[in-house]
Amino acid sequence: MPRISVAQLFEDNRNKLHLEWLAGRDGGVKELDSENLKDSPQGLIGHLNFIHPNWIQVLARPELNHLNALSPVTRQQMLHLLKASELACMIVAGGERAPQHLQALADTMHAALFGSPFDSVELMWMLRPYLARALAESTTMHGVLLDVLGMGVMITGDSGVGKSELALELVSRGSGLIADDVIELYRIAPETLEGRCPPLLKDYLEVRGLGVLNIRTIFGEAALRPRKNLKLIVHLEKPAGTEVQYVERLPLKPGFQEIMCVSISKVTIPVAAGRNLAVLVEAAVRNYVLQLRGIDSTRDFIARQSQQIQGREQ
Numbered sequence: 001m002p003r004i005s006v007a008q009l010f011e012d013n014r015n016k017l018h019l020e021w022l023a024g025r026d027g028g029v030k031e032l033d034s035e036n037l038k039d040s041p042q043g044l045i046g047h048l049n050f051i052h053p054n055w056i057q058v059l060a061r062p063e064l065n066h067l068n069a070l071s072p073v074t075r076q077q078m079l080h081l082l083k084a085s086e087l088a089c090m091i092v093a094g095g096e097r098a099p100q101h102l103q104a105l106a107d108t109m110h111a112a113l114f115g116s117p118f119d120s121v122e123l124m125w126m127l128r129p130y131l132a133r134a135l136a137e138s139t140t141m142h143g144v145l146l147d148v149l150g151m152g153v154m155i156t157g158d159s160g161v162g163k164s165e166l167a168l169e170l171v172s173r174g175s176g177l178i179a180d181d182v183i184e185l186y187r188i189a190p191e192t193l194e195g196r197c198p199p200l201l202k203d204y205l206e207v208r209g210l211g212v213l214n215i216r217t218i219f220g221e222a223a224l225r226p227r228k229n230l231k232l233i234v235h236l237e238k239p240a241g242t243e244v245q246y247v248e249r250l251p252l253k254p255g256f257q258e259i260m261c262v263s264i265s266k267v268t269i270p271v272a273a274g275r276n277l278a279v280l281v282e283a284a285v286r287n288y289v290l291q292l293r294g295i296d297s298t299r300d301f302i303a304r305q306s307q308q309i310q311g312r313e314q
Helices: 006-017 025-029 034-039 061-069 072-084 100-108 120-134 163-172 215-219 277-292 297-313
Strands: 003-005 020-023 031-033 043-047 054-059 089-092 112-115 137-148 151-157 176-189 192-196 204-207 211-214 227-237 255-259 262-270
Touching (some): 020 100, 043 120, 089 100, 100 112, 151 163, 176 227, 192 262, 227 277
Parallel strands (some): 151 227
Antiparallel strands (some): 003 031, 176 192, 204 211
16 A cells, blocks of 8 residues: 655655754654555644644644643643654644744654644645645556546557557647556545556557657657546457447447546447547547536437437327
């Protein structure tokens, strides 16, 4: 399962959030583990909370004033609640000065204490997407992931069916390549899958007969995308013999494929001689966009046909 250390969180966001390591230097080895987070009643990040402690506690002026206003005995009892939690780190936001008792707590419980000049709400707003990506549940799939007309499209199919050749033609028509052969999918939100490319395969597309092509070198920077949310799966299917004539011509129900409990729209395109697959994929994307707007061409045609038949019967 994905995990990140507190030290990695600090380094990855150090420049963006102007983080400063104030105390708890040995707390950098602590880890945020997606499996533990999923099973824990604690929140991931939020303002100082003693009832449902967050893994990352953010303290701004109101929280610091509240702690400073408590009697030493009461404050010690409240801080003891933090010790009992699975605290990963604390961040003092808004450029506030971290009180001595907070620095002592960080050193005692080996939890890093950071400082940032950013307002607490803005700081959490910037950290949440980072944490969602870093701790996202992930899987890998075989295929090609492209940005086609602004939509993340994954082309799947049996080996040798023509996925890479189709991807090459789509790139030449203006689409962007994200990943070929191995696609890393991350569930960054309950209903959102983000596709990325493994570092080893970045920029490359393998085409039978041509070998491995560097898309960045051939087509330029604009032909690549670092990541894209997956919206549509196009499955290439090579029917045996004359089976292509038996493929459903008017599918009444939209197809779906479930990946990590997320349903992704799916269309199946039969591969046959003379078919322009690039045009078909672009048409499938445009049709998907229309369906998102509530326009279903197949259903509209069937409704028109039924209305015509009823008119003749009358």
